[in-house]
Amino acid sequence: MTNFERRFLLHVPSSTENLALIRDFVANIGKQAGLPDSDLSMIELAVDEACANVIEHAYGSDGTKEVIVRAMLDAEAITIEVVDTGKGFDPNIVEQKELKRLVEERRSGGLGMRMMKLVMDEVQYNIKPGERNELRMVKRLKH
Amino acid sequence: MATSFSIRNSDAAGISVLALEGFLDAHTAPQFEEAIQKEVAAGRRNIAVDCAQLTYISSAGLGVFMSFIEEIRDAGGDIKICAVIPKVLQVFEILGFQSLFDIVADVPAAQAKFAAGPREG
Secondary structure (H helix, E strand, C coil): CCCCCEEEEEEEECCHHHHHHHHHHHHHHHHHCCCCHHHHHHHHHHHHHHHHHHHHHHCCCCCCCEEEEEEEECCCEEEEEEEECCCCCCHHHCCCCCHHHHHHCCCCCCHHHHHHHHHCCEEEEEEECCCEEEEEEEEECCC | CCCCEEEEEEEECCEEEEEEEEEECCCCHHHHHHHHHHHHHCCCCEEEEEEEEEEEECHHHHHHHHHHHHHHHHCCCEEEEECCCHHHHHHHHHCCHHHCCEEECCHHHHHHHHHCCCCCC
């Protein structure tokens, strides 16, 4: 792989029907970079989780809003940024309860963030509610 | 481009089989939720979810399994997850679903599990 950074950008209306398009966007970038299928699946999943959270929580399923997905690829890693201008949240106070506890409480929330943290090497939030919320995720490439 | 997803219902010796096909994400999870809700409302509590044709799942799909399982088990039933392809199985396993659900090879294996009685643990 070449070692200069390549950048890709996608703007989509904030609707869950666009999740398939978003997954295809990152999967195609990963394929072009020659990532193994296992990494591709994890990146697709993490971006899906991130964007589903933005669409449903930050924007409250308001289809007039826009989700921005940026992908940066270099010889070391693929970095994905998901940007919104929705209501934001404090990632430090989102409870990460045990799966068994969630089931007992008949809740299914909080799984998306847990999934992202488990499948990506780095997950960082930069939240400015109502202004700009940015989620940055990194998957380091195996050589 | 919307996500492609469908559910086929059938009955296998008193067990409700929901065969999922396509992509189960935040867009399509409400369809799956509705399908399970219908089974529960009709008093059918032994449910096998056939995932042989399910090519993708995100946490929204996993959340549907989680939100119904306690109610169904309290009523004496269960949800058995069948014929999961490796890519989808990996997602179930990332969150530890194998410790909470019976994930079996196929629908007949689910029938055998139901016939063997309530799940332990």
